[in-house]
Amino acid sequence: MSSDQTRSAILAAAERLYADRGFGDVTLRDIVAEAKVNLAAVNYHFGSKDELIAELFVTRSLATNRERLNELKAAEEEGGGRARIEQIFRALVGPTLRGCLGPDSEGSTAARFMIRASIESVPPIRRIKNREVDHLRRFIAAMRRSMPGRGDVELYWALNFALAMSHHTIREKERLTKLSEGQCDLNDVEGIIDRVVSVSVMALAGDETKAKKTPGKVAAR
Amino acid sequence: MSSDQTRSAILAAAERLYADRGFGDVTLRDIVAEAKVNLAAVNYHFGSKDELIAELFVTRSLATNRERLNELKAAEEEGGGRARIEQIFRALVGPTLRGCLGPDSEGSTAARFMIRASIESVPPIRRIKNREVDHLRRFIAAMRRSMPGRGDVELYWALNFALAMSHHTIREKERLTKLSEGQCDLNDVEGIIDRVVSVSVMALAGDETKAKKTPGKVAAR
DNA sequence: GATAGTTTCATACACACGTTTGAAATGCAA
DNA sequence: TTGCATTTCAAACGTGTGTATGAAACTATC
Incomplete structure (x- = not known):
């Protein structure tokens, strides 16, 4: 699986879960389960949970x-x-x-x-x-x-x-x-x-x- | 120390800390340290952290x-x-x-x-x-x-x-x-x-x- | 097809959190 | 003082969290 597929799977899953259940109720483990990727993938691709959230928001906000x-x-x-x-x-x-x-x-x-x-x-x-x-x-x-x-x-x-x-x-x-x-x-x-x-x-x-x-x-x- | 003193010390400390640093950054341990009471006092007097927050908000909101x-x-x-x-x-x-x-x-x-x-x-x-x-x-x-x-x-x-x-x-x-x-x-x-x-x-x-x-x-x- | 670089994976770490416990201390009525 | 209820306390529990690790799998280049 190419790197970009994992990245965007995480982004999509995270956005969906955050949208549905809010930031407080969604953990990294929920996200990787939804995205069907490994837990460590988030930190590998985004550095941290906060940077993942930031990237999501920046993208939408810039648009x-x-x-x-x-x-x-x-x-x-x-x-x-x-x-x-x-x-x-x-x-x-x-x-x-x-x-x-x-x-x-x-x-x-x-x-x-x-x-x-x-x-x-x-x-x-x-x-x-x-x-x-x-x-x-x-x-x-x-x-x-x-x-x-x-x-x-x-x-x-x-x-x-x-x-x-x-x-x-x-x-x-x-x-x-x-x-x-x-x-x-x-x-x-x-x-x-x-x-x-x-x-x-x-x-x-x-x-x-x-x-x-x-x-x-x-x-x- | 009478029960009410502890209760209101907790309320005052919690309100002050939440006001200054937000809900996300303040733990029960911060609150009891500020109020100079025991950690268990919060659960004893309010049942849970959420009920403490709720009582704070209800009071102000009713006013x-x-x-x-x-x-x-x-x-x-x-x-x-x-x-x-x-x-x-x-x-x-x-x-x-x-x-x-x-x-x-x-x-x-x-x-x-x-x-x-x-x-x-x-x-x-x-x-x-x-x-x-x-x-x-x-x-x-x-x-x-x-x-x-x-x-x-x-x-x-x-x-x-x-x-x-x-x-x-x-x-x-x-x-x-x-x-x-x-x-x-x-x-x-x-x-x-x-x-x-x-x-x-x-x-x-x-x-x-x-x-x-x-x-x-x-x-x- | 060997090699170097990238990506995945299972697992564990470290810790902070809210809550619980059970005993000790205190207050209070008889 | 005795006895009972209330309140405090230190300590620990259990869990869920984000993050780190190091080996394995994969990919691409020569």
């Missing part, structure tokens, strides 16, 4: 980031260097939501793995996530070009909220289904993207006075 | 829920049974944000513990969170009374997004600080609450046509 940037680039070219703000948000949250929700969501191991990674947040994955800042800066730059009137702070908050809605919906999709007793259709991915994008745009474009400082009534305590 | 409901109740009484929608969101996200962000955030062990619980999501805590649905239904009911015109689905989504923004901001506060190079002031809790509430209101009250279905341009792929 998503590439999709995001492609959409962003397309939107900017279409607008001659300035994408419409709505399209920027769409490029930001679309790929993730499409990947993790929707029709493939149940079938796709990759999607379920990324959901797990989002929920459980194990050390090697956290380490990688912290390097994602550069990637997000590209979106901030695009937003700045798109809405030169807004201060940077407003842009950061809008981006933060867009990611918040997107990730939280993925993380808590089961709770939302349960809470709404099935009334919220988590399979209608495009509808969800529309919602998230629409609210994100409102968060940024909405009432300027409100966005800067809502005097608001202090809640009773 | 937050109580605060939330108090604010909600006050708002509804003030409005004669119908709270303003803005106040409902404020009651929902205010206590959590105030607890986990702001000036106490660094000092308060409880706050840092709850942030950890939000980030790491360990099994016993997940189990408890799943029972939180009933609590959220009270807010849905209040929202329904406040805005009888809206369909339930819209209410569920708005509540989902409000929690999303609140929790994500807490979870990722360090990344947001890093991304914005300190320009987003995570210590200005009331300002953050204003932002979250304002966007939540917009998500619900904003353009009806938009909220139901944004035709929107399908993103380039």
